[in-house]
Amino acid sequence: MPRFERGTDGPKVIVVGVDGSDSSLRAAAYAGGLARRQRALLAVVYVQPVSAAGAVLGAPVAEATDAIAEDLVAQIREAAERVKGLFEVRWEFHTFRGDPYTGLVRAADELKADAVVVGASEQAGHRIVGSVAIRLVKAGRWPVTVVP
Template identity: 80%
Template sequence: MSEQRPHQFERGTDGPKVIMAGVDGSASSLRAAAYAAGLARRQNALLSLVYVQPVLAAGAALGAPVTGATEEIAEGLAAEIRTSAERVRDLWRVRWEFHTFKGDAYAGLVRAADELKADAVVVGASESAGHRFVGSVAVRLVKAGRWPVTVVP
């Protein structure tokens, strides 16, 4: 008689179940969201769109969020996504959800991918020149090696 084990999450068994895309309102992140939506549609996977609200550098240790502006960005992104989803509702049947996490972009996306049990992560290429010194979020996600990462230009 075989022993019954409780169901455990297992990555990569029957194709992706959750495809996560990081969005921040930039053109490259919105292209990444569109690319991820296409992947999710073709794979019949859940599309999880994630916005990471930055924290103040001085208050980061205390977890003080940047209020107002980041809340407006999150609300604006959610509204834009809803509008876009409504426009293509009859063409693309994509199950999607929108999440907001707080922290720096890399740590927030890692936490989101872990909590959402993402099978794949899609992000836009950095549009900032400063990433040459500290490394772009996309490069850091690839180096983490925990999920397949697609970087959309």
């Protein structure tokens, strides 16, 4: 039985994780360039954090994260309009709920990603516990590019 191979003719789908941080926006710009050069689909993924404590206390977490997602889509559309005619990139925006690692894994699996691009963590605690990027690399399921 033939086995499905990814990446033999260049990437078809590049997943990039964004959360509004400077490093994630740099990752999106880098991934956009990769997608343009490879004529791949750029799947921009925002993982909306779910706070169990916030949900129990009745905090409007979903509304806040929905607003962040809407802002990210607006920024992406604005950037795409600025380069329209110069650079054409096919892109789509996806949101998932949960922790960033699980959400990105789910997105990459569902979208059949050939590559995953993320920004380097800006949180000091991740040097000890491990960042999303490190966990994605250790998963070893896709090529992962970490953008500083």
